[in-house]
Structures are given as structure tokens and as C-alpha cells.
Amino acid sequence: MMHATPSTPCDAPARYRIIIAGRLDSDWSLYFDGLDVTPERRTDGTIVTVISGTMQDQAALHGILSHVRDVGLCLLAVEREEVGV
Numbered sequence: 001m002m003h004a005t006p007s008t009p010c011d012a013p014a015r016y017r018i019i020i021a022g023r024l025d026s027d028w029s030l031y032f033d034g035l036d037v038t039p040e041r042r043t044d045g046t047i048v049t050v051i052s053g054t055m056q057d058q059a060a061l062h063g064i065l066s067h068v069r070d071v072g073l074c075l076l077a078v079e080r081e082e083v084g085v
Contacts, residue, residue: 018051021074
């Protein structure tokens, strides 16, 4: 079995961007634990929604991803943003 060694600890707070297909309005922020919910138009004209904010650890991230799954949203990407030390 291979083991990966992350460059940053997974149990530390980090900022994430979760990109889903389609448009959600900012009222969804409450459902996603107060994270920012922002629709964006891509250069190809498609609309996506970015759910972003700081999460306490990867368990919190997985909780948000469970919400995405539970309402049947189409997950396009999850990006971890580097946070300055």
C-alpha cells in the first residue's frame, strides 16, 4: 500500500473553493454552514457557483461535500487555496 505525505496538515484550517455546475444564489450560504456562495460566469459563457471559505479541517470539508451530494449538485472541482503563514 502506498502512503502519501501531505505538504500541509489535513487537520489544520484551510481555505477551499468548491465549484459546482449551475447557479445558486447567496441564500444557500446558510445551508453550507455560512460559507460564501457566489455564482460566476466562465469565459465560455457557462454559469458555475463557487462555495468558498475557511474550513477547520478536512472533516468539515467532507461535511460540505456531503451537502453537495445530498441535494444532487454536480461537483466540478475542489481547490485548496494556500493561506499565508
